[in-house]
Amino acid sequence: MTASVMASAHASGVRLIRFLYCDNGGVVRGKATHISALEARLHSGIGLTVAMQAMNAFDQLQRVEGMGPVGEIRLMPDPSTFVVLPYAPHTAALLVDLCTQEGEPWGACPRSFLKRVTQQAADMGLMFRASIENEFSLITPVDAPLDPTLCFSTAGMLAAQAVIDDLFAWLEAQGIIPEQYYPELAHGQHEISVQHAPLVAAADRQILVRETIRAAAHAHGLRASLAPKPFLDQAGNGGHIHISAWTTDGRNAFWDGSQPLGLSAMGRQFIAGILEHLPAVLALTTPSVNSYQRLQPNTWSSGFRCWGPDNREAPVRVASPYRHDLAGTINLEFKPADLSSNPYLALGALVVAGLDGIRRGLDPGEPVMINPADMPEAERSARGITPLPRSLDEALDALERDQLLLDALGPALATSYLAVRRSEAAACADLSPEEIARRHRFIY
Incomplete structure (x- = not known):
């Protein structure tokens, strides 16, 4: 080699x-x-x-x-x-x-942590494939969104076409195959998705995608922000994670055509594990102070602990499979994730939680078929649909209580990670919401 x-x-x-x-x-x-x-x-x-x-x-x-x-x-x-x-x-x-x-x-190596998680899955006869969606904002030299165009609008495609053309060409040159692209809801906001890959390769690929997005913007006199909420009056940038599990004989372990939604018992158990550990998982998938300026109910980023089919207000969405390959394309989308995360830690945390659900045979309960924010509070309470953490400190508190995730990370990684993220929360404690957004705008 x-x-x-x-x-x-x-x-x-x-x-x-x-x-x-x-x-x-x-x-x-x-x-x-x-x-x-x-x-x-x-x-x-x-x-x-x-x-x-x-x-x-x-x-x-x-x-x-x-x-x-x-x-x-x-x-x-x-x-x-x-x-x-x-x-x-x-x-x-x-x-x-x-x-x-x-x-x-x-x-304290995040990539080695994900390798350990991959081995844990292999020991259970499973191989996971994942892809992280990339939402980003194109910003002009005067610190304003590139354009005021509308969601999915072709005018937005026109305004950014030179950047996107370079971005796609450069991704292809690195062996990274894009799947979809469109202008998103916020002004100057765009989203691309790339092909799924095994866990470590998916995280490696995500590093290269982030670098290429920034490079394409820079080449055209712009800056790209991958921050969760670069502008408070605009929709935020997510980094939704799509994930599926595969058996050693090449079958999608989340598929069972005889079951509702085509979701296997193992798929339900995996979801239940994520929901069980969700507050702690957020400390690794939405890990910046700016994340919680985005992570709110009624913003399509998820605000309550629940799951459902094509429910974009649920943290875990069962994505509709493609008609031409139902068994091969069913996957889960994890929505409360953004690009302020370390992809090795985010993917690893998600799989650690899901594997716990499989080992323990957990049940996620009934799927939620409406926006959980529209439910009466009494119904949410009866169904265990609790609010997600509303701040980074709250999520870090949950991580410190979650022995499964702490053990998976190991003492060096867990201790250093908590210290780093706690310090970021403390550094922002006395800042205005506007200043928090501004300080995070070009870190990611």
Whole structure:
């Protein structure tokens, strides 16, 4: 594999290779090596201070035991992720694991966490495939949305067509196949989806998609915001997760044509596990202060703990399968997720919760067929349809109480993650809603 990477890098005229990772604050960071040192770096990685996993999204270093000025880890590249970046001259990228000096997975590595979760699923005879939708806002140099066009409007397509054309061409050049595109509800807002992939590959792909969105906007004198709520008077940006489970013989484990909605017993159990752990899961899927400016009832981002078929106010939506392949296309959409998350942590948390539901044979109850906000409060209470956390601190409190997720993350990752996200909540505690939105606008 090393020889293949070196041959591809030389054939493509690459000079710099970026080693990319996503940190506890959901920020994509990295270092780059010159091609003259690439072969050695493929074996030994690039050094990184342990403190970086204690750095929050505002570049404020937190006090976390073992993550101070002393100590170093290695950015160890996965050669299978090598890709030439079509938007950056003579530049390629590799996705990395955070490893110890001895080459072992570091306890605070998000990518290694998702690998462990993938193995847990494999031990149960399951392989998960996922894709994360990408909503983003195109913003002009005067910090305003690109255009005032309408949802799904062709005028919106026209206004952004040069950006979107480059975006699609550059994704295709990286082997990432887009599936859908359309202008979304907010001014200057757009959404793209890409093909599903196994969990780690889906998260790796998400890092590259984020980078490519920003690059396409930059190439046209714009900036892209992937923040959950860049403008308070506009709809927010989500990062909805679509997920399905597959058996070792290639069957979709969520499909059973004899059952209501075509949803198997295992699919129901997976949903029940997500609902059981949902408040804690949100600490990893909607993990910024800005997330809770978006996550409100009646905004199609979900506000109550429930599930339903094609119910876009429910956190878990059973997506209608395609008529030509019912068994192959049924999947679950998890709506309370956005692009301030680390995709390795978001996907891992979702699967950990769902697997718990399968192991325990949990039941999600009856599906909700209306907007849960329209239900009388007494009915919601009787059916266990409780409000979702309304702040980052509330979600982090839930995570600290959820032993299943804490154990899955492990002490180093859980401790550093909680410290980083708590510090972001504290940094925003005295800010106005407008200032919170402004501060998050271009972090993600």
